[in-house]
Amino acid sequence: MVLDCGTFLGFGAIHMARAAAQGRVYAVEANRACHALLCRNVEANGARNVEPIHREVWNVKTELALETTVAQGNSLVSEVQKGNAREPVQTLVIDKFVAERGLERLDMLSLTLNGAEVEALEGATETLHRLRPRIRAAGWYTRGDRRIADIIRSTIESAGYDVFVGARGNVMALPKERV
Numbered sequence: 001m002v003l004d005c006g007t008f009l010g011f012g013a014i015h016m017a018r019a020a021a022q023g024r025v026y027a028v029e030a031n032r033a034c035h036a037l038l039c040r041n042v043e044a045n046g047a048r049n050v051e052p053i054h055r056e057v058w059n060v061k062t063e064l065a066l067e068t069t070v071a072q073g074n075s076l077v078s079e080v081q082k083g084n085a086r087e088p089v090q091t092l093v094i095d096k097f098v099a100e101r102g103l104e105r106l107d108m109l110s111l112t113l114n115g116a117e118v119e120a121l122e123g124a125t126e127t128l129h130r131l132r133p134r135i136r137a138a139g140w141y142t143r144g145d146r147r148i149a150d151i152i153r154s155t156i157e158s159a160g161y162d163v164f165v166g167a168r169g170n171v172m173a174l175p176k177e178r179v
Contacts (some may be wrong), residue, residue, distance in 0.1 A: 030056035140169030
């Protein structure tokens with residue numbers, strides 16, 4: 001099982017679905033136009049184990065304004081990405097999503113949320129502790145004077161993970177062995 005948040009047009013989600021044909025990929029995309037193209041790509045590729053979801057990931061369930069620009073330049077965090085338009089979007093909280101779906105397994109949590117990785121992880125505390133997914137996050141954006149990778153590192157480590165940050169801010173986190 002994979003939860004791919006900020007999936008854009010679904011290229012990665014479709015690739016993961018092919019690699020794990022018996023698994024399921026939940027592909028979450030906030031931008032209305034990108035979500036429509038995601039749905040078309042999933043259908044055109046026959047990726048029946050990919051479920052497109054039109055939401056943005058946050059730490060509370062609400063409706064927020066998504067700053068939108070062209071392509072993938074969209075964010076709930078205007079400090080990170082100021083859009084030329086705004087569109088309302090319902091949010092998804094990872095812990096609530098996992099509970100509502102009755103997920104007992106989550107192998108990978110992928111976060112490419114253009115600055116909202118911080119809030120997404122705040123809403124994933126139970127999931128990280130109970131299901132122990134591997135985490136991949138886009139940490140290259142900055143909030144204030146800090147990279148997202150540096151902001152989220154302590155949150156992930158406190159959940160019992162080893163965190164690796166690449167030179168450009170890519171984050172990979174692996175759960176530590178439980179004793």
